[in-house]
């Protein structure tokens with residue numbers, strides 16, 4: 001037999017891979033090894049120690065190894081996107097106490113898709129008509145508290161909705177009209193608004209309106225994954241690529257069955273929709289799923305202790321510089337993690353916060369911290385790799401010492 005024929009006949013045997021690998025040159029069997037390439041270096045792209053947090057323009061978070069394994073393994077087979085979303089959605093919904101759930105391309109897309117679901121229901125004609133609402137007989141207004149203004153509310157504008165800002169319960173009563181589609185709550189600003197989450201939901205119920213909530217960056221605590229589903233919010237949006245360290249291009253839409261089902265009509269793979277650009281493939285869907293599962297089951301106290309230890313290392317080093325004082329705090333909602341503020345007396349340490357940040361960025365390895373006022377910087381060590389806190393501590397101390405008189 002010619003070699004080609006041998007291969008052809010072997011391909012029907014179960015031991016295909018094993019035998020074939022002995023007679024086919026290895027470069028045919030295996031893709032060229034590219035894992036050794038350092039593309040950041042090759043392209044001259046600066047990498048850095050993240051002493052700041054889960055910031056989108058800094059690529060968010062580092063995916064856990066089990067997420068990467070899941071992405072690799074799932075990339076080797078085909079499946080139907082809708083079937084995968086159905087099955088994964090059911091599992092996720094059970095984990096977060098929601099009636100239904102689906103993996104989106106981030107919290108922002110969860111907000112857009114959830115909104116689309118509210119506006120269109122299961123009417124496929126309306127799905128195609130988005131973002132043109134009123135002339136197609138759809139509702140068009142979303143009520144939001146003034147102190148809950150954030151650029152991410154643009155997710156609703158993408159659907160054609162108009163944002164109506166209010167301050168009090170009376171404002172809500174006055175603003176509700178036949179065009180009102182929903183009421184939205186921004187959890188990270190919960191302490192700033194006059195109306196709190198329970199009351200907001202009660203107001204929505206009173207007016208027979210769906211209520212949505214953006215909790216994008218609001219785990220930890222892990223309980224926030226189900227708190228607002230338990231409370232009865234119609235839909236809840238969260239990022240997968242922040243504390244959960246799933247794919248940066250993934251998030252979750254959780255909520256009522258009919259809203260999630262309707263939202264999926266605007267989601268890929270369907271094409272004549274506002275959501276077609278918000279694609280998640282099997283790798284992100286499954287990566288998100290395992291990230292969530294691991295996040296729920298991990299030892300949160302242990303992780304918290306690790307973050308505190310890292311803060312302590314940087315704190316202790318900084319404090320040894322004369323004129324430096326520090327403060328450790330935990331933001332109450334969103335990026336709820338030990339955060340260190342380093343301040344100094346500029347009569348004794350002649351550098352501004354902005355200059356110190358620039359020096360850390362320029363150093364080797366480069367470090368990204370934040371704040372950077374007249375005489376202070378802020379460091380959040382939760383997104384660092386273990387051990388990097390020592391480098392950050394040494395570099396901050398070095399720069400502060402250099403500027404000391």
Ligand SMILES: *Cc1c(COP(=O)(O)O)cnc(C)c1O
Nearest residue numbers: 106107108109152216217239251
């Ligand atoms: C990060 C964030 C978003 C956007 O989340 P993505 O997952 O990046 O789409 C929306 N809202 C808030 C409050 C956020 O912090």
